[in-house]
Amino acid sequence: MKLHRIAALLSRHLYLYKRSFPRVLEIVYWPFVDLLIWGFITLYLAQFKAALPNFVLFFLGALILWDVLFRAQQGITISFLEEIWSRNLMNLFASPLTTGEFLAATMILSVSKVLAVSCVTVLAALAFYSFNIFVLGVSLIPFILNLVIAGWCIGVLTTGLIMRYGQEVEVLAWGMVFLFQPISCVFYPLSVLPDWLQAIARLNPATHVFEGMRAVITAGTFPAHNLAWAVGLNAVYLTVLIVWFHVMFAACKDKGLLVRVGE
Amino acid sequence: MAEPIVQVRNLTKRFGDFTAVDGVSFDIRQGEILGLLGPNGAGKTTSIQMLLGLITPTAGEIRIFGLPFDRHREEILGRVNFSSTYVSMPQALTVEENLRVVGKLYGMDRITSRIDDIVKRLEMEEFRTKITRKLSSGQMTRLSLAKAFLTAPKVLFLDEPTASLDPDIADKTRALIKEIRRSTGLTVLYTSHNMREMEEMSDRIIFLQRGRIVAEGTSEAIKAVYGEADLEDVFLKLARTAPRA
Numbered sequence: 003m004k005l006h007r008i009a010a011l012l013s014r015h016l017y018l019y020k021r022s023f024p025r026v027l028e029i030v031y032w033p034f035v036d037l038l039i040w041g042f043i044t045l046y047l048a049q050f051k052a053a054l055p056n057f058v059l060f061f062l063g064a065l066i067l068w069d070v071l072f073r074a075q076q077g078i079t080i081s082f083l084e085e086i087w088s089r090n091l092m093n094l095f096a097s098p099l100t101t102g103e104f105l106a107a108t109m110i111l112s113v114s115k116v117l118a119v120s121c122v123t124v125l126a127a128l129a130f131y132s133f134n135i136f137v138l139g140v141s142l143i144p145f146i147l148n149l150v151i152a153g154w155c156i157g158v159l160t161t162g163l164i165m166r167y168g169q170e171v172e173v174l175a176w177g178m179v180f181l182f183q184p185i186s187c188v189f190y191p192l193s194v195l196p197d198w199l200q201a202i203a204r205l206n207p208a209t210h211v212f213e214g215m216r217a218v219i220t221a222g223t224f225p226a227h228n229l230a231w232a233v234g235l236n237a238v239y240l241t242v243l244i245v246w247f248h249v250m251f252a253a254c255k256d257k258g259l260l261v262r263v264g265e
Numbered sequence: 266m267a268e269p270i271v272q273v274r275n276l277t278k279r280f281g282d283f284t285a286v287d288g289v290s291f292d293i294r295q296g297e298i299l300g301l302l303g304p305n306g307a308g309k310t311t312s313i314q315m316l317l318g319l320i321t322p323t324a325g326e327i328r329i330f331g332l333p334f335d336r337h338r339e340e341i342l343g344r345v346n347f348s349s350t351y352v353s354m355p356q357a358l359t360v361e362e363n364l365r366v367v368g369k370l371y372g373m374d375r376i377t378s379r380i381d382d383i384v385k386r387l388e389m390e391e392f393r394t395k396i397t398r399k400l401s402s403g404q405m406t407r408l409s410l411a412k413a414f415l416t417a418p419k420v421l422f423l424d425e426p427t428a429s430l431d432p433d434i435a436d437k438t439r440a441l442i443k444e445i446r447r448s449t450g451l452t453v454l455y456t457s458h459n460m461r462e463m464e465e466m467s468d469r470i471i472f473l474q475r476g477r478i479v480a481e482g483t484s485e486a487i488k489a490v491y492g493e494a495d496l497e498d499v500f501l502k503l504a505r506t507a508p509r510a
Binding site: 004006007009010011013014017018021022084085088089090092094095096097099100252255256258260261 | 317
């Protein structure tokens, strides 16, 4: 693993964002619009707060954290798509760059994207709804880190599929993460799901993060078991998916797909 | 005689039932320019892509700098580069930014001065700060060549490097390749559909057809074997006949 090659990929994307207003706008626009819509719904529902407490914390907190997961995934997948769109994959993989270095660079880019988006959503929530996510406390930080890793897992999975099946499955870059949304229990507790779906949702690290967030809000305690589940599942999934990505990459080179992806 | 820098033995690539490259063997010696000739679909680009590690061979062995490619990929690719008409570069970056990223990717020192040098040699000053998306096809080809020369490779794979260049720039590019070869001992594998260019550039030529080598030697020797005065006539003769067993 050579840092200069990871830095080269990062600078390639920084140059891109420096000059591309639509790409910068994308970081600001969707999270902002999401926050507006869900924020006003939350204010409306908060009128019934006698029956359902902590509305603002539940919904706006969940929304901001969901965006962390979504942008962490997009940071990886869109970086790969940028290389396909610019027909640059051959330049990269005919250089000494390794698959591991490529993934490491996309993961760092994903963290940068998460930080940029989080600044927008946190500030907008503060400005529009006087909601400060930091009232949830520092115990939220390890959960946020786990959401980033869960986003990486979905990003690596999606990227591997796009690499293998080409641009016809490009739509997965935007759609795949929403497949996980119902079983991530973002806006509702795990207990509302039917039993069979709860069993599936428990295998999703994001579920434990959102359950943990709700435990922090309602009980004010640190839900160590939720964190342990999220860390354990993330460790297993990320390891398996990185190995799978390497296998998929080798299969693509064997089938000659790497030089054709994007055609 | 100089040692072979590139050694290819029984290189084969099959995609299902289709054999794109069929037991090809050749050497390229240090400082040599080997021309790879053949009709479309003959296996030239697939061979180059295997030499760059972009496609995994079904069988055979590739050694570059005496090292087996499959076990020394990073070390080899750090000293190899390529240029192809069919590969682009990030469109939203300027020419200079693209070259800077390449320099970093290969861990180069003094990137700015190397960019200054290559931009001057390929007469790219006027579009150095231009966005890549706005380049003409000839300027894009020069950027691809600049990217290949920038890293001071020991081995260069050039897939139709002068396609879409005007005759003046194409001539200067050929002169530059020869000059770099003379001064650094650069080893080149070269493909082109321009027969005159192939004769001018290549020390030896390999003619591929349907994945097999059907002729090999200097352009003069190949013309003599096939009884033609012109390499283009040899090309047409070979391209229109089945490969020999």
